[in-house]
Amino acid sequence: MAAEQKEMSFLGHLEELRWHLVRSAAAIFLLAIVFFVFAKQVYTHFLLAHLQPDFITYQLFCDFFDLFGMDSAFCSINFGEKKLQSIKVTSQLMNSIWSSLILGVIVAFPYILWEIWRFISPGLTEREIKKSRGFILIASFLFFIGVFFSFYVIAPISIQFLYNYQITEAIENSFTLESHIGLVTNMLLGVSVLFELPVLIYFLTKIGLITPAFLRKYRKHALVVVLILAAIITPPDVASQVIVAIPILILYEISIRVSARVIKNQEKNANKS
Template structure:
């Protein structure tokens, strides 16, 4: 396929993606208030107030609802987006690459959703409580809609990407960048990084830090298992899937009879050489 045809196909698939996002946006905008109430539920439960958020500018609430509907529209249209991506990339891949990449694309969606749900149900309540503890008698927390949406969406995105760790390390192992032995050797450094990240994100108590770091350690162990699996299935170094093993040469043909034994040419060899056979006088 020529390069211009690839660009035309890319344009058509991007247009379909934008149409799918727009349709998802329109569908989500009708439920904008319900979606935003679901998003702020962890904060409302911690603050214990019905009206826990404010907006400081006249159009702030309107634009916040637009952003919520847009994010929900991307989530609703994600099956179409993944299909368009796969339909554009798959024809240029080998069969084994397609068999490896297709489960990765599907699993990445579930891992990302699992990370976002983990952050929403487990991290949000403890994190919001930690930040609200800085309020005092003369200090009152009054978060705005725009600030909360920006903060919560960044956290959900961060936890979704963190839960992609097993897929990333498995893909790196498939490409030969890391090995299971390397991951096992550096496990202690990974655990240290996980606890440091948990200490920064969560409140400063040991129980909450362990509550945050243990899932990351579990993801790291899953990464090692995935690396072992792909290492066993990968071909040997220096031998590709399309290479054929060299075939042994056939044994040389031998001629029976005294002529063949004495090394003299036989009648068949003479006929094949095009020279007539001389008569035997005697």
């Protein structure tokens, strides 16, 4: 009888998890529908915005280098009159559907976190719930900082570099819609996930897999890993990789302090008990 109750309890948790996943998926699909309906505006003002010579990042970088009397390629951005190529009959339709889903995931991220929190919170103590109330806010803040950073810093630098890189004049650049949108969306998601590092370290420390001493000991190794990740996310130019690596290394240092704070709180609670 006890085994049957345990089994029913397990099935009940699976049922609850299923509904959390269903609601999260529904939120993503509803947002994706909105983005799909307004696909022209989304592509013009967001996904293809970096192809405009007057994009704000190019202007700011140009002004920055002008302050030091330095010439910069950002002051003479020119992507020419060429348009992105759509070489398959279904390319534009499938690309708009896929990009709408990705944007749906990005915008629905706080709600997805909230559904995850609703699922795991019944298994936490009142003290743990009280201390973790800021989880959704902090994780969402870091995620959207990553979105902002990738859209206004990494993407324009990468696109400017890649669109103007040419081995020889005998080779003409003619990019497809899928390659451009894939580059932008991969950066948005990839960099944003990397910005969740302090949150990840918090939970790994809570369950005893990570300590601040471990993070400090392998700081140099982490630097190598960060540079490799930066090389994967960005095009093969040193400037973009360094720009990506710097904030991630800052997040790594923040993660060390987060881990130390978790250990300190755990030791304090152990002494009280």
